[in-house]
Amino acid sequence: xxxxxxxxxxxxxxxxxxxxxxxxxxxxxxxxxxxxxxxxxxxxxxxxxxxxxxxxxxxxxxxxxxxxxxxxxxxxxxxxxxxxxxxxxxxxxxxxxxxxxxxxxxxxxxxxxxxxxxxxxxxxxxxxxxxxxxxxxxxxxxxxxxxxxxxxxxxxxxxxxxxxxxxxxxxxxxxxxxxxxxxxxxxxxxxxxxxxxxxxxxxxxxxxxxxxxxxxxxxxxxxxxxxxxxxxxxxxxxxxxxxxxxxxxxxxxxxxxxxxxxxxxxxxxxxxxxxxxxxxxxxxxxxxxxxxxxxxxxxxxxxxxxx
Numbered sequence: 001x002x003x004x005x006x007x008x009x010x011x012x013x014x015x016x017x018x019x020x021x022x023x024x025x026x027x028x029x030x031x032x033x034x035x036x037x038x039x040x041x042x043x044x045x046x047x048x049x050x051x052x053x054x055x056x057x058x059x060x061x062x063x064x065x066x067x068x069x070x071x072x073x074x075x076x077x078x079x080x081x082x083x084x085x086x087x088x089x090x091x092x093x094x095x096x097x098x099x100x101x102x103x104x105x106x107x108x109x110x111x112x113x114x115x116x117x118x119x120x121x122x123x124x125x126x127x128x129x130x131x132x133x134x135x136x137x138x139x140x141x142x143x144x145x146x147x148x149x150x151x152x153x154x155x156x157x158x159x160x161x162x163x164x165x166x167x168x169x170x171x172x173x174x175x176x177x178x179x180x181x182x183x184x185x186x187x188x189x190x191x192x193x194x195x196x197x198x199x200x201x202x203x204x205x206x207x208x209x210x211x212x213x214x215x216x217x218x219x220x221x222x223x224x225x226x227x228x229x230x231x232x233x234x235x236x237x238x239x240x241x242x243x244x245x246x247x248x249x250x251x252x253x254x255x256x257x258x259x260x261x262x263x264x265x266x267x268x269x270x271x272x273x274x275x276x277x278x279x280x281x282x283x284x285x286x287x288x289x290x291x292x293x294x295x296x297x298x299x300x301x302x303x304x305x306x307x
Contacts, residue, residue, distance in 0.1 A: 008072065011065035012236060018058030019243045025050060027250055030180055055182065056114030059124040059131075062236065066131035069232045074138075074223040082137070082213040083130055089209040090129035093201065094121040103201035105194075106186035113182055129205070132240060135233035136163040137210050139268060141223055142230060142275040148219050157214060159267060161206035166264025167241055168202050169256045174247030192256050227277035234272050241265055 029035060029047070039047060070079030097104040098120040113122035137160035144152045175182045177193045189195045214222065241264060248257040 006068075006072070008065050008068035008232065011061050011068065012232065015058055015061035015065055015236075016239045018054065018061060019239060021050070022054055022058060023243060023246055025054070026178075026180060026247065051112065053114075055112045056122070056124045059113075059128045062131040062240070063127035066134050066233075066236060070134065073225065073229055073232075078217055078221070078223060081216040082134055082209075085209040085212040085216075086130040086133050087126040089212070090133075090205055091117065091121060091126040093205045094125055097201065101187070103204060104198045105189070105201070107176075107183055107198075108186060109183045110181060129209075131236060132167055133160070133164050133206055133209065135237040136160045136167075136206075137213070138223060138225060138233045139163070139230050139237065139271050142225060142271055144222050144224050145276070148222050148224075153214055153219075153222070157207055157210045160210050161203050163237070163264050163267055164206040165199055165202040166260045166262075167237075167244060168199065169264070170241065170248050170260035171244035172198070173253040173256050174244055174251055177253075178247070178251045192253055194256075225275075227272065227275040229278065230272065230275060234268060237268055238265070241268075 025047075036044075036047065067079060067083060070082070093103060095118060096102060098108055101107075109116065109120070109122055109125070114124045116122050137156070140156045140160035140163060143156045143159065146152060172194050173192050176184055185193060185195070187195060189198075191199075217223070241260070245257055245260070248254075248260075
């Protein structure tokens with residue numbers, strides 16, 4: 001009898017497949033006007049639907065996948081304790097940013113990412129903050145296997161926020177400064193068209209909702225996972241990172257892409273490889289549980305103690 005594939009893996013698969021189709025469309029289809037003109041009426045309808053809804057679809061799949069994974073792995077309450085602050089604080093930062101220029105700089109979203117909240121921020125953007133922030137933090141939280149005091153918790157939060165920000169190093173140029181942008185900057189950027197302020201805004205927003213979640217969880221309830229358990233968020237993070245990396249390399253943004261690799265992809269690999277796997281944990285537990293018990297004569301112990 002075949003085992004059913006868990007829903008979180010199905011949604012993760014749809015999320016990754018959607019990104020592959022997105023890459024194909026952005027790199028090969030859109031620049032090829034002759035190919036687009038040769039499409040049948042049905043083909044044009046499919047292409048038009050993909051352009052209007054493809055960006056939103058892949059982020060919805062990602063958010064569903066991350067939430068279902070969290071519910072199964074760390075429980076519904078702890079997942080909600082991260083999801084609600086992540087979505088609430090990120091959409092607040094985005095609305096503030098698109099209205100005032102703080103904390104990211106002056107920018108505006110274009111079309112292609114779904115319905116805009118207050119006609120400013122696509123509803124899918126806070127979903128991406130959630131699933132990428134969740135993935136980054138669950139991986140960085142493996143540092144807390146050494147302790148859950150504030151030193152380790154701050155280190156995990158800082159590294160998680162840095163990994164989240166490094167994704168933007170790679171993603172932002174490809175999404176704002178290519179022939180088919182999804183947002184645009186309204187100010188001159190010092191770093192490949194992006195203001196330095198943007199990265200402080202990303203790091204600050206990520207740190208804020210990760211800190212809130214960590215406080216809600218409490219010292220003794222931090223989600224410290226083994227290697228098998230972080231495989232899902234590692235794939236989620238790596239898939240989105242590769243999507244952005246390919247787009248940036250294709251557009252010639254090599255320095256931001258390489259910087260993202262150093263501060264995002266490299267920590268992911270190191271943390272994943274150094275985190276104990278579930279079999280090792282089970283082996284330690286089993287060896288302790290199966291340790292032989294030796295019966296000791298209490299009268300002999302008393303005799304020895306009184307000598």
